[in-house]
Amino acid sequence: MRRKKIIDLVAVYPVISIALFFTVIPVVWLGLMSLKREVEMFVYPPRILFDPTVFNYVDLMGEVEFYKYLINSLIVSGGSVVLAAVVAIPAAYSFTRLKFKAKRGLITWAIIIRTVPGLIYIIPYFVVLKFMGLLDTRLGLIIADSVFTLPLAVWLAIPFFEQVPKDLLSAAEVDGASPAQVFLRIALPVVTPGLIAVFILVFIFTWNEFVFALILTRSDAVTAPVAIAYFLGFEGQGVGWGRISAGGILMLIPVIVFAIMVRKYLVKGLLVGAVKY
């Protein structure tokens, strides 16, 4: 036992500390950048201690109107969560209640669709959405994203429904409740905590999504990641590195908070690319 403690002290903790350092430094540096004035950014050697300012954040919201893109991102992510709740959750429940031959095949098929890189779908989506007049709309982007979020949500929700005691459900059915009633009144309340995790993962995924948003939006529906990519298009000269960094920090704060909340469920979700691809 003492030997283990000594090993921990001389080897394990130092190595973990180094790993942690390299894990956080890119993000911490981004945070520092977001608090620096333009003149201080280009000082050589780079300063770790400096007089911090929030002007980058103020200007980003005021002059650059970054809040517009954040709102677009919020609506697209929120809409995707609603769509997942309405379409994927009842489907996941039904998959656990029905026994049929093609079930495993169907679920695998859905996962394969989820695993295919977005670019495969993007040319047809672009063409079809253009003809439907849905290009550069948030609705168009929500529909496109659902090719990933629906299978993701079904895959994540099935295990939660499987844990609901079968007796509980069949007892309600014997009492004359219809399947829809059993689903809404009995099954849903039991799995609510798990479903919140599912929705958070859907939210993170769509919040992070880049490829669809890049190609399917132009100006009105541009989401925050695409806006940051556009800012960077000119070596940061248009918007300025400080403001871009501030935008980056604003984007990653909700993701990190959410991810820590659902850490328990992440492993299963990760296997189908829950957070990004």
Place this chain on the structure above:
Amino acid sequence: MARSRLFYLVSISVFVGMLAVLSMVPAFLLFLLSLFEWSFSAAVSSPFVGMANYVRLFSDERFLNSVLVTIKFIVIPVPIQIALGLFLALLLNRELKGSNIIRSVFLIPMVIPPIIVGLCFRILYHPKLGPMSYYLSLVGIRAPAWFTHTNTAVAAIVIAVVWEWIPFCMLIFLAALESFPKDPYEAAIVDGASWVQMFWYITLPFLKPVMYVVLVFRIIESLAIFPIIFITTGGGPGSATEPTNFYAYVTAFQYLEMSYGATMLIIFFAILLTFAIYFLTRVTKAIGA
């Protein structure tokens, strides 16, 4: 009975129907596009060209290069991610103080938007904005102009994706390690086995199926590398860091050759699908659908 099942059937049909429309129809349209010479500017006359786009593909050096780049971005970073992820998982698989906080911090690279990963590294590699060139100079290394040479540009992207995906490998290995039975280890200790022997003869064989799963998912997801390239090198210098899907994007949406871009994606799709169907049916069986 038939009436009572209606709810289940409708729920599943809506889901399957939506997914079919969103995936099969595009796949079919993509294939159709690849047989024509179609673009928005020439929407009126779009002649059927048969396999001409496919023939063109195999004499297109930029395409062949892009396949090579795609392979590079799998073969180089994935083994590093798996090795370092396993190493960290082994370190964390013991009772440590603050292990919840440590694990939460390790989540960061994996969950943040890929575009922000690109942004972070673009700043880190920047000769003035980033700390890298200064601190490397302190130990006598002159930092390269990362994005201007083939090898350093590839290395820059490999470093970024390794950073991004180590936590993924680590988390999955850790979940596996924690589910292992303790008995074999206790028996091995009684028999006087060394740490290395235990790792080699007990841990590694146990980990084999998990390693397989991690490898499959890392390969599939590495094929989709895009945002990081978009934000750092843009495929350059030249087309040194341009994987196939990026070249397809440039072809379809910058050169507006939709049909030729579609052709590339069909080939890409065919390879991926063969791979995915073969492995994912095994994997979903292994982890239980």
